[in-house]
Amino acid sequence: MLKVLLTVVAVLAALVAALFIYASTKPDTLRFSRSTLIEAQPQKIYVLIEDFHRWTEWSPYEHRDPNMKRTFGGAEKGEGATYAWEGNSDIGSGRMEIIEATPPSHILIQLDFISPMEAHNVAEFTMEREGEATLVTWSMEGGASIFSKVAGLFIDMDKMVGSDFEAGLARLKAAAES
Secondary structure: HHHHHHHHHHHHHHHHHHHHHOOOOOOOEEEEEEEEEEEHHHHHHHHHHHHHHHHHHHHOOOOOOOOOOOEEOOOOOOOOEEEEEEEEOOOOEEEEEEEEEEOOOOOEEEEEEEEEEEEEEEEEEEEEEEEEEEEEEEEEEEOOOOOHHHHHHHOOOOOOOOOOHHHHHHHHHHHHHH
């Protein structure tokens, strides 16, 4: 009986080791990106993104926890503006800071998640004119820890994050086109 148990434990340990070895071959960075065409001038869209106070109008994360605590700091908007949040297990906690702002076409945000899992990413919004409309792209890039690599073997992270970006872009479109 002990021999069978030791064999089972050894096989499970080998499988876990193989899983981690395979996961370690995955890329060291993650990048997610979605785009949409908005029937509005870039400046009208830009002002909704550069001001963290206005994110409640369109961000897909703002309404997941009605008791979420928000703290604004730094500049009122644009480069240097900061936004920290503390929420339930669905929203976690973290901090954002606009580190680069080029009106009306580009915003770069340092995005630091504290919980439920620590992560440091950069989010980017670009607005490019396309005739009378604007192509808006929301992307996020950051390092991939071994744990996120393992999770990525079982969870389609692009689909999970991408669906949030798609929802946010749809809300941004509605806000900018109204």
